[in-house]
Amino acid sequence: xxxxxxxxxxxxxxxxxxxxxxxxxxxxxxxxxxxxxxxxxxxxxxxxxxxxxxxxxxxxxxxxxxxxxxxxxxxxxxxxxxxxxxxxxxxxxxxxxxxxxxxxxxxxxxxxxxxxxxxxxxxxxxxxxxxxxxxxxxxxxxxxxxxxxxxxxxxxxxxxxxxxxxxxxxxxxxxxxxxxxxxxxxxxxxxxxxxxxxxxxxxxxxxxxxxxxxxxxxxxxxxxxxxxxxxxxxxxxxxxxxxxxxxxxxxxxxxxxxxxxxxxxxxxxxxxxxxxxxxxxxxxxxxxxxxxxxxxxxxxxxxxxxxxxxxxxxxxxxxxxxxxxxxxxxxxxxxxxxxxxxxxxxxxxx
Numbered sequence: 001x002x003x004x005x006x007x008x009x010x011x012x013x014x015x016x017x018x019x020x021x022x023x024x025x026x027x028x029x030x031x032x033x034x035x036x037x038x039x040x041x042x043x044x045x046x047x048x049x050x051x052x053x054x055x056x057x058x059x060x061x062x063x064x065x066x067x068x069x070x071x072x073x074x075x076x077x078x079x080x081x082x083x084x085x086x087x088x089x090x091x092x093x094x095x096x097x098x099x100x101x102x103x104x105x106x107x108x109x110x111x112x113x114x115x116x117x118x119x120x121x122x123x124x125x126x127x128x129x130x131x132x133x134x135x136x137x138x139x140x141x142x143x144x145x146x147x148x149x150x151x152x153x154x155x156x157x158x159x160x161x162x163x164x165x166x167x168x169x170x171x172x173x174x175x176x177x178x179x180x181x182x183x184x185x186x187x188x189x190x191x192x193x194x195x196x197x198x199x200x201x202x203x204x205x206x207x208x209x210x211x212x213x214x215x216x217x218x219x220x221x222x223x224x225x226x227x228x229x230x231x232x233x234x235x236x237x238x239x240x241x242x243x244x245x246x247x248x249x250x251x252x253x254x255x256x257x258x259x260x261x262x263x264x265x266x267x268x269x270x271x272x273x274x275x276x277x278x279x280x281x282x283x284x285x286x287x288x289x290x291x292x293x294x295x296x297x298x299x300x301x302x303x304x305x306x307x308x309x310x311x312x313x314x315x316x317x318x319x320x321x322x323x324x325x326x327x328x329x330x331x332x333x334x335x336x337x338x339x340x341x342x343x344x345x346x347x348x349x350x
Contacts, residue, residue: 013055020049020099039349044338048316052100071104072326074319075125076159077134079112083203083238083265085289085311086112086135089160092315093133103323113204113237115139126152131322133157133172138164138208155325157318160309161209169325171334172318174309176209179339180216180263183286186305186341187217187259188225190284196258199232199250201243203264213263213288231257236266243269251277259284271297290342298344306342313337 014032018025023046030038031046032055038046049055076093079086090107097105106129110118115137122145125132132154136142143166149156150167158166160173187198200217202210214233221228232250236243243266251257251273260283262270267287274280280302287294290308297303317335324332342348 016053017046017049017055020053021046042349044310044313048313052316052320071102072130072323073128074103074105074131074133074322074326075108075129076105076318077108077110077118077121077125077132077136078159079135079238080109081112081238082240083112084291084293085265088291089311089315092312093319096312096315096319100319100323103319105319113137113206115141115206118142119145122146123148125149126154129154130326131155131157133159133318133322135160136163137204137206138162138211139206155322155330157322157325159314159318161207163208169330170321170332172314172321172337173209174337174339176212177216179288179307180213180218181220182216182307182339182341183213183261183305184217184220184225184228187261187284187286188221188228190304191228191258193227195227195229197229197231197254197256198259198261199234199247199254199257200230201234201236201246201260201262201264201266201270203238203266204235207264210263217261217263228258236264236269238265240266240269240272242266244273245269247273248277251279251283257283259286262287264288267291267297267303268293271302274302290348295347298342298347301344304343307339308342308348309337309339 014025014028018028023042027038027042028046031043078090093105094107097103108121110121118136119141126149132149143163146156146163146166155169158168158171162171200214202214205211205214231254234246236246247270260270270285274283274285285303286305287303288307290306294303294306298306314337321332
């Protein structure tokens with residue numbers, strides 16, 4: 001039966017859901033009644049708003065286990081710097097945090113490649129926070145700081161990139177190994193059956209998410225496409241200018257380079273180097289995230305595919321699950337966000 005037939009609390013209205021999701025009431029009506037004509041990203045946003053507001057009745061019991069009075073003080077610790085995806089995610093955390101009726105969200109930006117600075121910030125939060133979400137390096141200092149938060153009774157959610165062997169209450173993000181496999185599959189299929197030389201670039205393989213993407217990429221090539229050879233591998237610290245210089249050098253050194261897989265950020269640098277060398281249409285370029293920059297590269301043909309995740313969903317779920325955990329509900333383990341391969345012909349709305 002249609003979802004709209006499920007009982008819901010009287011205080012939640014269609015207009016409330018529309019306002020929370022930032023869409024029209026007509027759009028909400030189409031989503032709730034399972035009608036066509038709504039983009040997947042918008043549909044997810046509407047369903048998330050409906051769940052948070054209790055519009056769907058008992059369907060969101062797990063996520064609505066919240067303290068009865070007052071606000072929950074949450075802290076999000078994200079990398080600073082020019083990474084467009086992280087900057088977009090930070091803006092969404094700020095937006096959704098300000099609109100959430102039971103969460104007071106503080107946003108902290110730390111050097112993403114300095115594990116000691118991240119560890120110090122996490123230790124500072126142990127005495128004041130009721131929940132912490134972070135994107136962090138999988139490093140001994142960071143792991144120890146997360147353990148300290150656990151000892152202090154502060155629930156922790158890892159976001160976008162997981163951290164091993166820590167007392168987190170859950171992970172919110174994509175399956176990064178599967179993302180790497182998808183990138184490898186696309187690279188090999190777009191290239192064809194001939195031998196091809198590929199270069200890999202990562203922000204830092206100390207990020208477990210980047211390491212898992214490389215692992216997935218390598219595994220599918222070894223298993224199914226042995227004609228594709230990885231000849232270069234670099235770590236650019238998500239700096240597009242550094243990536244630009246490294247790609248220029250790779251193009252000089254490997255004149256028959258067939259493709260580039262960018263595991264992290266720095267897509268602007270790769271695009272600039274390919275365009276300057278006149279190789280934008282001859283070298284396959286696959287990266288991650290649909291941003292203001294990658295939209296332009298997809299439209300121009302410089303970038304062939306972007307494996308996208310849903311930062312609004314990640315921000316929303318991390319806030320909701322930390323609020324639930326602060327209220328004593330730690331039953332969930334992770335929330336795997338959907339990913340999609342985006343080409344020039346199916347660029348989603350923002």
